[in-house]
Amino acid sequence: MASGRFEARKRIVFFSGLAILLPTLVASAQTADQAWLREPSRLVLFGKVIAFGNSPIEQTAVQELSRSIQHPASVKGGFSQFALRAWREGSLTVIGTAEEVRKAYPNVPVPSGLAPGEYWIWWNGFDEHSFSVIAGGDERGALYGVFALRRLPLSGESFPRTDLSNFHAHPLRSRPAMPIRWTDEWDNANGTVERGYGGRSIFFEGGKVRDDLSAVGEYARLLASVGINGCNVNNVNGAAPFLSTEMLQGLARVANTMRPWGVRLAISVDIASPQKIGGLKTFDPLDPAVQAWWKAKVDEIYAAIPDFAGFTVKADSEGQAGPASYGRSPADAANLLAHALAPHGGVVLYRAFVYNNHLDYNDLKADRARAAYDIFHPLDGKFAPNVVVQIKYGPIDFQAREPVSPLFAGLEKTSSAMEVQITQEYTGQQRHLVYLAPMWKEMLDFDLRAQNRGPHGQVFVRGVEQNRATTVKEIIAGKTFHRSLGGMIGVSCVGRDGWLGSPLAMANLYAFGRLAWDPNLSAERIAQEWTRQTIGTDPQVVATVTKMLMQSWPAYEHYTGFLGSQTLTDITGSHYGPNIESSERNGWGQWHRDDAQGIGMDRSVATGTGFAGQYPPAVAKMYETAATTPDNLLLFFHHVPYTYKLHSGETVIQYIYDSHYQGAEEAARLVDEWESLKGKLDPQLYNDVLARLEYQAGHAIVWRDAIVQYFLKESGIPDARDRAGHYPGRLEAELARLNGYKIIAITPWEDASGGMAVGCDASAAPNGCTAAWTYTGPAGHFNIAAQYFDLQPGTAHFTLSVNNQMVATWAADALLPSRRPNGDNATRLTARGPDGHGIELKPGDVLLVKGTSDANDPAALDYIEIEPAAPAR
Numbered sequence: 001m002a003s004g005r006f007e008a009r010k011r012i013v014f015f016s017g018l019a020i021l022l023p024t025l026v027a028s029a030q031t032a033d034q035a036w037l038r039e040p041s042r043l044v045l046f047g048k049v050i051a052f053g054n055s056p057i058e059q060t061a062v063q064e065l066s067r068s069i070q071h072p073a074s075v076k077g078g079f080s081q082f083a084l085r086a087w088r089e090g091s092l093t094v095i096g097t098a099e100e101v102r103k104a105y106p107n108v109p110v111p112s113g114l115a116p117g118e119y120w121i122w123w124n125g126f127d128e129h130s131f132s133v134i135a136g137g138d139e140r141g142a143l144y145g146v147f148a149l150r151r152l153p154l155s156g157e158s159f160p161r162t163d164l165s166n167f168h169a170h171p172l173r174s175r176p177a178m179p180i181r182w183t184d185e186w187d188n189a190n191g192t193v194e195r196g197y198g199g200r201s202i203f204f205e206g207g208k209v210r211d212d213l214s215a216v217g218e219y220a221r222l223l224a225s226v227g228i229n230g231c232n233v234n235n236v237n238g239a240a241p242f243l244s245t246e247m248l249q250g251l252a253r254v255a256n257t258m259r260p261w262g263v264r265l266a267i268s269v270d271i272a273s274p275q276k277i278g279g280l281k282t283f284d285p286l287d288p289a290v291q292a293w294w295k296a297k298v299d300e301i302y303a304a305i306p307d308f309a310g311f312t313v314k315a316d317s318e319g320q321a322g323p324a325s326y327g328r329s330p331a332d333a334a335n336l337l338a339h340a341l342a343p344h345g346g347v348v349l350y351r352a353f354v355y356n357n358h359l360d361y362n363d364l365k366a367d368r369a370r371a372a373y374d375i376f377h378p379l380d381g382k383f384a385p386n387v388v389v390q391i392k393y394g395p396i397d398f399q400a401r402e403p404v405s406p407l408f409a410g411l412e413k414t415s416s417a418m419e420v421q422i423t424q425e426y427t428g429q430q431r432h433l434v435y436l437a438p439m440w441k442e443m444l445d446f447d448l449r450a451q452n453r454g455p456h457g458q459v460f461v462r463g464v465e466q467n468r469a470t471t472v473k474e475i476i477a478g479k480t481f482h483r484s485l486g487g488m489i490g491v492s493c494v495g496r497d498g499w500l501g502s503p504l505a506m507a508n509l510y511a512f513g514r515l516a517w518d519p520n521l522s523a524e525r526i527a528q529e530w531t532r533q534t535i536g537t538d539p540q541v542v543a544t545v546t547k548m549l550m551q552s553w554p555a556y557e558h559y560t561g562f563l564g565s566q567t568l569t570d571i572t573g574s575h576y577g578p579n580i581e582s583s584e585r586n587g588w589g590q591w592h593r594d595d596a597q598g599i600g601m602d603r604s605v606a607t608g609t610g611f612a613g614q615y616p617p618a619v620a621k622m623y624e625t626a627a628t629t630p631d632n633l634l635l636f637f638h639h640v641p642y643t644y645k646l647h648s649g650e651t652v653i654q655y656i657y658d659s660h661y662q663g664a665e666e667a668a669r670l671v672d673e674w675e676s677l678k679g680k681l682d683p684q685l686y687n688d689v690l691a692r693l694e695y696q697a698g699h700a701i702v703w704r705d706a707i708v709q710y711f712l713k714e715s716g717i718p719d720a721r722d723r724a725g726h727y728p729g730r731l732e733a734e735l736a737r738l739n740g741y742k743i744i745a746i747t748p749w750e751d752a753s754g755g756m757a758v759g760c761d762a763s764a765a766p767n768g769c770t771a772a773w774t775y776t777g778p779a780g781h782f783n784i785a786a787q788y789f790d791l792q793p794g795t796a797h798f799t800l801s802v803n804n805q806m807v808a809t810w811a812a813d814a815l816l817p818s819r820r821p822n823g824d825n826a827t828r829l830t831a832r833g834p835d836g837h838g839i840e841l842k843p844g845d846v847l848l849v850k851g852t853s854d855a856n857d858p859a860a861l862d863y864i865e866i867e868p869a870a871p872a873r
């Protein structure tokens with residue numbers, strides 16, 4: 001697994017005409033970083049705070065309220081009057097469950113029927129002493145009430161709503177939309193985290209639970225602050241060791257650490273555990289010895305962890321063992337575990353991510369997208385009540401654009417949960433800013449029209465089209481099919497390096513919790529809330545960061561995949577840089593089926609794989625024909641010629657060109673937007689994020705060029721706007737005067753300009769290699785970009801000079817995913833000259849790059865590019 005930490009940033013220092021790019025280490029946030037809870041709230045609290053009970057959660061609520069508020073004496077102004085009016089001297093705040101409040105204060109109008117997790121905040125300031133109540137449907141509810149109060153002054157809501165005296169007539173009340181709101185961590189016992197980009201595990205190291213669990217407590221606080229009530233701490237792959245008695249003792253310590261925050265522990269289990277660690281000959285779910293083994297194991301778990309939440313299961317998937325080995329179904333396996341957990345109140349989250357990864361590419365009817373529905377829909381009604389089928393939002397695998405999984409509509413008698421990825425496996429691995437809440441919102445708000453059938457399955461009843469909205473958010477909340485379980489799971493994969501390894505990526509963790517609590521919140525409102533609490537309250541900061549977040553997913557989609565073709569990345573390797581053919585001609589089924597004439601998977605019922613027919617009739621009808629399929633999913637459902645005209649009027653091929661140029665421009669704009677905040681932000685944060693955004697803008701160009709040149713060659717159709725294949729200021733390294741450098745072919749070819757680059761063999765050229773060009777363009781001031789390959793773990797060094805005058809020097813020391821030159825590590829550095837006004841060039845000047853390799857990094861260079869000097873940054 002790649003550690004994925006983006007460490008290096010380039011600081012440009014100029015000495016009288018000489019620009020030196022110095023590598024510096026980014027001081028990244030530490031694990032103890034309190035993220036959006038870093039600043040105290042703007043609440044001002046007078047008087048006493050007490051809890052009714054001694055339970056750890058209520059005690060935490062008291063401490064949290066005291067930690068969150070500012071003491072009146074320390075208020076330096078700037079606080080809303082409402083706080084001072086509401087929380088005045090001699091006041092008392094009581095925290096407890098609704099039942100406790102009712103018993104102690106029969107006159108307080110605490111409503112009956114508060115749901116688990118629900119809070120009710122009431123204020124009575126009209127007596128001699130102000131008196132406030134934070135009541136919960138249970139203890140967790142009371143804690144969530146404290147966090148809601150803490151957030152309130154920064155929520156961006158209008159003044160009257162946040163005037164605490166309003167809470168007399170209009171108590172602040174909110175309940176979670178769905179009962180299961182968990183993160184899944186893919187941590188391994190050895191301390192690595194699968195698809196984690198924020199450093200090593202906070203839970204495990206060296207095969208066991210870490211001694212120091214302080215980060216776990218801080219993480220649980222963050223989770224609780226946005227209403228997350230469960231955390232599955234280990235990888236769904238290779239889970240067998242987590243059931244050993246020694247490990248369970250360690251896990252009990254993890255559960256103890258998270259418990260005061262109302263976060264229950266869950267673990268992933270390997271369905272073959274009875275055989276792998278239990279010494280049985282079989283793990284057949286119907287075998288009585290296997291059933292007895294699980295019962296005993298579950299009893300052992302609950303003896304150590306009385307509030308244990310349950311199991312997550314990945315079975316018969318990507319090499320994990322499963323019930324298919326015995327001809328048994330997922331329902332047999334899920335129920336085996338469910339029956340053992342039921343007496344203790346535990347649940348089974350059985351993942352629908354079950355598919356055959358040895359599909360036949362030549363079979364035009366084969367389709368991985370069909371798998372989840374084909375396998376699980378026939379089992380509807382066969383699962384025990386405490387089983388929840390955990391469904392990835394789309395039918396493939398966390399791509400930047402997929403249709404919503406039809407399985408959400410295909411389980412009427414089974415609870416379901418939607419699995420999203422907070423960790424950005426296919427969406428830039430936290431090196432790219434991609435705020436995912438807008439995508440999750442599209443999924444949650446999608447109307448599957450699941451009940452749009454008449455009694456005999458017909459779409460029309462007496463000539464009237466059935467039209468009841470059944471959105472995904474209602475289905476997973478259990479509303480549509482009257483289920484008591486259901487929810488959202490966020491695959492988080494945090495680590496010790498600032499949780500997600502990148503400050504702005506934390507908006508995704510925050511947004512996940514907020515949406516699981518209330519899927520009706522808008523992605524924009526959540527972005528504003530998060531920005532106010534985390535980055536700053538200056539209106540320009542809030543507006544700019546919110547805008548950047550909201551633009552980031554569309555930008556990423558524009559410069560990576562297109563029209564529902566999925567993320568065109570290296571699907572058999574890094575899942576990071578461009579590699580278009582890696583999806584094709586293998587068994588993984590992430591195909592897009594491009595050829596010289598056209599592109600797309602035909603998933604229609606009439607001529608394709610039939611996947612479109614898995615949706616309820618109204619939606620199936622929409623996806624059945626290209627004409628009615630929305631442009632952004634066209635290629636997911638249909639194979640069309642490159643000349644096919646979209647609803648927008650553009651051809652598919654022209655859209656490929658245009659969207660990629662647009663996406664790269666949008667990524668560059670993120671840099672400009674962030675720079676407009678210079679001086680308004682914490683300098684360390686400013687510089688850290690700036691380096692990341694500059695890197696992203698460069699990598700967006702790598703993506704753009706890879707996709708554009710690939711489809712230009714494949715289709716043979718030129719870009720109507722003449723950009724594809726024409727790079728006027730580009731000087732290719734393979735065409736330079738080379739000294740020591742050797743020409744190398746890059747694989748895949750589209751990851752380098754023209755498919756070629758140059759590499760320096762350290763043993764043959766210990767003092768470095770050079771590539772030189774004579775400048776033939778007009779005289780003026782220019783930026784000079786260098787496109788090089790930054791391999792890990794080596795550190796190559798580069799210098800760029802004009803007529804022997806050095807204009808830039810930098811080290812290729814970032815930790816990028818792969819170890820051979822390709823689009824994973826193609827990196828762009830732009831030298832902008834003194835004060836950002838450009839570097840002076842005139843015809844005849846000699847431009848020279850010197851690369852000094854080390855044993856692991858051949859200082860490979862793709863090209864340099866002379867660009868118009870942008871206005872000074």
Ligand code: GCV
Nearest residue numbers: 186194195236237314353397
């Ligand atoms: C934990 C994708 C990821 C795997 C992951 C799998 C899953 O295939 O690449 O790392 O395995 O999904 O969700 O189980």
